[in-house]
Amino acid sequence: MSRLPLIGVTTCSRQIGLHAYHISGDKYSRAVATAAKGLPMLIPSLADLFSPSDILDALDGILFTGSPSNIEPVHYQGPASAPGTDHDPARDATTLPLIRAAVDAGVPVLGICRGFQEMNVAFGGSLHQNVHEVGTFIDHREDDTQSVDVQYGPAHAMHIQPGGILAGLGLPQVIEVNSIHSQGIERLAPGLRAEALAADGLIEAVSMAQGKAFALGVQWHPEWEVSSNPYYLAIFQAFGDACRARARARATQRDADASNNA
Numbered sequence: 001m002s003r004l005p006l007i008g009v010t011t012c013s014r015q016i017g018l019h020a021y022h023i024s025g026d027k028y029s030r031a032v033a034t035a036a037k038g039l040p041m042l043i044p045s046l047a048d049l050f051s052p053s054d055i056l057d058a059l060d061g062i063l064f065t066g067s068p069s070n071i072e073p074v075h076y077q078g079p080a081s082a083p084g085t086d087h088d089p090a091r092d093a094t095t096l097p098l099i100r101a102a103v104d105a106g107v108p109v110l111g112i113c114r115g116f117q118e119m120n121v122a123f124g125g126s127l128h129q130n131v132h133e134v135g136t137f138i139d140h141r142e143d144d145t146q147s148v149d150v151q152y153g154p155a156h157a158m159h160i161q162p163g164g165i166l167a168g169l170g171l172p173q174v175i176e177v178n179s180i181h182s183q184g185i186e187r188l189a190p191g192l193r194a195e196a197l198a199a200d201g202l203i204e205a206v207s208m209a210q211g212k213a214f215a216l217g218v219q220w221h222p223e224w225e226v227s228s229n230p231y232y233l234a235i236f237q238a239f240g241d242a243c244r245a246r247a248r249a250r251a252t253q254r255d256a257d258a259s260n261n262a
């Protein structure tokens, strides 16, 4: 009997009152459950206690989630952030080595927004700290005076490049996506390829050029109302399929190990 693939969902560390928490938005776990058809397993940001291989041994895929916090610029040799910038060093210490290890081990990966930026930084790329201050890009931030439905509604066109994962899913060459970020890819990491660009040239999606398994990062939020957008849904379904393939391969390996040891 096949079981649900176990899909790790990264978390942010947050102080709430007197206590520290590991938290993740409901929409990420819900999209894993309903669209990727996996069992979401939250990954605490406890790099001091668990190595990437401890985590990978337990999982069939990992969703690297979005977050209001920014990656500390020390990880991409960038200038210091403006005072008051929201950082999460415990999350950086967990996710950056974990992405490298997951891709190396052929564990399927989907990165969203901060998760997409983590993918680029993990492999040696850098970030614009404020895309809207560069001068050549539109403002990619949401209007936070609007309702959440408007904030996560279609914001700009995105052009899908031929030959990548997104094109392979049958997505049209141009789709509308939402946009809720102030940072963005400056230098694309070696080994990553640009899958899609906004009209202003900002990279909106990346994948591993020579990935052993599904490894896609997107700057926008396909988890948002995933079931009502066929393009967003196709991404989660493809990710879920890759996680199911790994779950099956791991079960086969376990059966072979058990019969060899019998």
Ligand SMILES: N[C@@H](CCC(=O)NCCCC(=O)O)C(=O)O
Pocket: 025, 065, 066, 067, 068, 069, 070, 112, 113, 114, 115, 180, 181, 182, 183, 184, 221
């Ligand atoms: N802080 C980074 C990443 C933006 C991001 O991940 N936004 C998500 C917000 C909350 C959510 O929907 O989970 C940046 O500003 O570029």
